[in-house]
Amino acid sequence: MAEGKALEVASIKGGQRFERRKKLKFGLEGTGGVSGAVNAIMLLDIFLHPTATLYFDFIIPVPAMLLGIFLIGKDILRIMEGNSQILGSAYLGGAAAAAIAWARLRKGGDLF
DSSP states (O other): HHHHHHHHEEEEHHHHHHHHHHHHHHOOOOTTTHHHHHHHHHHHHHOTTTEEEEEEOOOOEEEHHHHHHHHHHHHHHHHHHHHHSSOOHHHHHHHHHHHHHHHHHHOOOOOO
16 A cells, blocks of 8 residues: 555656746746556556456456556557547656556655
8 A cells, every 4th residue: 555655646746847847948838636546556456467457438448568568558659640639648757657666665665
């Protein structure tokens, strides 16, 4: 539970920094919310249990590994298309936070 909370806080802080830079550089308004943190928690679970079966839209059983590839690919596509409604970079920031947390946990370390 503590790992998830730490990852959520780190992801939210990273998203807030991105938002401040975005406003300064591009003059854009709005916030990314906690979408990056939610994406980080989902992807960390997928990284830790890649062979688990998850239910896409609560109906379709999908291996977690494929769902993770789909989520990351969709976020990269959002950035490449320049979707102004959804911050793909906030989601990828969450993915990066999850990857870092996974690597630290895999080495037997702690998140802090």
